[in-house]
Amino acid sequence: MLEKIDLSKKMKKAEYKEEINKLSVKLGELQRICQSAKIPVMIVFEGLDASGKGVQIGKLIQALDPRGFEVFAVKKETEEEKYYPYMKRFWTKIPEHGKVSIFDTSWYRKVLGERFENQMSADEVARAYHVIQSFEKELTDDRMVIIKLFLYIDKREQRKRFEKLADSKETKWRVTGDDWRRNEEYDAYLKVNEEMLAKTDTDFAPWTIVEATDKRYAAVKIYKTVIHALETAVKKQPEPDETAPELDEKKTESVLNKADLSLAYTKEEYEKKKKKLQKELTRLHGELYRRRIPMILGFEGWDAGGKGGAIKRLTQALDPRGYVVIPTAAPNDWEKKHHYLWRFWVKMPKKGHITIFDRTWYGRVMVERIEGFCTKREWKRAYKEMNEMEEQLSDSGAIVMKFWMQIDKDEQERRFKERQANPEKQWKITDEDWRNREKWDLYERAVEEMLVKTSTPSAPWIIVEGNNKYYARIKVLETVVDAIQKRIAQEKEK
Template sequence: MLEQVVLDQKAGKREYDEKVEAFERKLGELQRELRELAVPVVIVFEGWDAAGKGTMINRLMQALDPRGFSVYPISAPTVEEARRPFLWRFWTRTPERGRIAIFDRSWYGRVLTERIDKLVDKKTWQASYEKIRSFERQLADDGAVVLKFFLHISKKEQKKRFLELEANPVMSWKVTNYDWKHHRQYEKYTQAIEDMLAQTDTAFAPWTIVESHDRRFATLKVFSTAIRAFTERIQPRREANGSTGASAAVKESAPQAPAEAGLNGTSLLDSVNLSRTLTRRAYERKLDEYQERVRELEHQIYLRRVPVVILYEGWDAAGKGGNIKRVTKLMDPRGYEVIPVGAPNDVEKSHHYLWRFWARLPKAGHITVFDRSWYGRVLVERVEGFCSPEEWKRAYREINEMEEQLVSFGAVLVKFWLQIDEQEQLKRFTERQEMDWKQWKITPEDWRNREKWSVYKTAVEEMLARTSTSYAPWTIVESNCKLYARIKTLQTVIKSIEGKLG
């Protein structure tokens, strides 16, 4: 593939001067339109060392309004970054709607340098193609333009440029032994690059190979490619006259929700045995023991660098808060965090809905407890119409993919649904209203949600069916008896962590 590229294409100075100014102006215009349409843009630059990525990015920056983009130079992950799933540092840098994120090198490092330098094993880099496709598809489905450029030069040209740099006393430090080593591995890299192109050149995130011997030619190609892609995105939106949905092209490539396997007409929630109880005496005996054990396990996962995610969903007043307090009671605060999830703030709203959760994933060795979670997408956002049916239907797959990445990174993931019945909820609401110091816990919104019990129930059942996976099963916690529920969650957490530690 790469060897068929005609590298010596050129643009004359006159042609360049004529075109480049018009291109720059056009890019500025399109950037403003994309901003108005709230389209996020991701631009990736990969390429051979000395192919001119830095210069190219700077030219692009000059054409753009600096209020609307950020540039992220990517090198080896920091210690903090290496303790999260590998896409974490990229997810957290995805742009707000209407902004452009430019990556100088990117997540493709995993299948290029990290592969060649054997920083990850074969299974890991091979598995990352799927994760990368999923990442880019999720962004595209959310409305992003994803552009990927590979700046290509020949081995001979690279050598020439290295020697030139070395001859320049100010620049010579930029060429290291490491660069020469990579130069000698040019053919090996070629193989990796071709694999990468074959595996990740998709309709929603296409690669453009940029012949980069001549910098003017390369610049014009990058600019014109960006102009074409931006225009294609803007055109249908303009015609749709302000519709904010994803473009037609993206819609086509959006995956279908998986078939309704597991939804067999009977109600899972109705079959939960809510009569399970525990005496206070049995509860207190076990509580201390389990809390001590959780603290021990917290230390062990810290030493073994295992990340742990525990998430709670459940009906209002099902007892999530009290349950979390019991599970974390004896934990060392240096090792865990409770993240209560409410409505997204302005900044969060202008990102992909999973962005704020990616950002809060624990680092290896730590525990994060989510009090409500990303499942809000298929619960409250679905029921209240905060997202479109297309969006919440797509979310099952997106969530499964995120959880798969967590688990394949080595995390323990525990998901609790706290189940109570309608009568029990009514009892607890009434109690709260009557007890002076608990009144703040009950709001008119709680009563409104209660009226939608059956709509929520449908959403919960579908969620449980579609997102109970082999790697991330749900645990339904019978919670009419709070004592029983607390002991069950403690037991489940202990068993899950012990299972991981082996």
């Protein structure tokens, strides 16, 4: 496909100057409009080596208010970056609403490189492009404008540019052995790029091919592409949507109702089991660290369902240098300026570490759904988005598990009253807890739907029978210990 493109396009200096000045004013204006309309923008520069990505970024940002953009030069992953799930690098760099992130190479870099070096199986390639597509879809669904530019020059032009760089003492260091090799194997490398363009040219995040032989021609085309994309985004009317929880209060036979809440341990049984399990967990935590296995544990459940107590019995056995508990409350102002998954992605653990979320991203399909904090389309697509995220985490080597702490309505009332009566625990109970309790049946329906749609082999839900705290805590400990043991046994088999 690329060979059909006319790389001889040129533009005269005088014409260029006039044009670019007009476009600059226009672009500056559009940036301000996007800022006040809170539209976030990502501009991706990919393309051949020496096609002038740096130069073109330099030209583009001249028109932009520096208060509104950031440039990210994406290089080969550092050792530190390798310790995290791959897409975390990019989730941490998405702009807040109204801002612009510019990428000098991007999430495409790794797959291009490894594909060219034949380090990926067909399955892995398919998976990598699927992950990229999900990433771009999730963001554009959240009003992100993604502009992807592919800068294209031919083999001779590339060689000429390398030679020019290599000729000067000051720029020689910029041309590496890899560069020369990719020029020699230009056709093979181009094919890898063509595959990328074909697989990821979507209606929500399309590619624009920029003929980059002539820098002036390229700059004008880039300006025009960005301006066009922003104009379209600004004009676009949001499709009508509503905040409808779509739930009836009618009780049905359900997963939650099947939980046997009579399960219980005596204090003695509890103490004995706890001691043994915690000792084993301490040992296993060291193993996770040594084997560099990350672990992500999510806790959800009814208010006063025993999340805190269960988490405490876990952390008592963990080395504080190797885990962190992330309590999730309503998003703060800064978090609200981003995609709802952003604040969780940035907290995902490094290899060998454990992150425990006390409440999770599932708030999207529970409280946000029921209270109308997000729209119907938003919570409807969230199941898939959350499954995607967890699958990516699991693919990156993490053990991912989610616990639902189940109690019945009477037990909740008992615990609320107990908290109110105890001066040391009063702070734990608020009017909001009582208000939420009134919506018990609505929540129950939402939880049911959530459990069904998001319990996956790579990130299962575990329903914890919680009326008896002892039983619940032991079940959590046992489940975690068991999961780590299984994983380690698998690793040993390899």
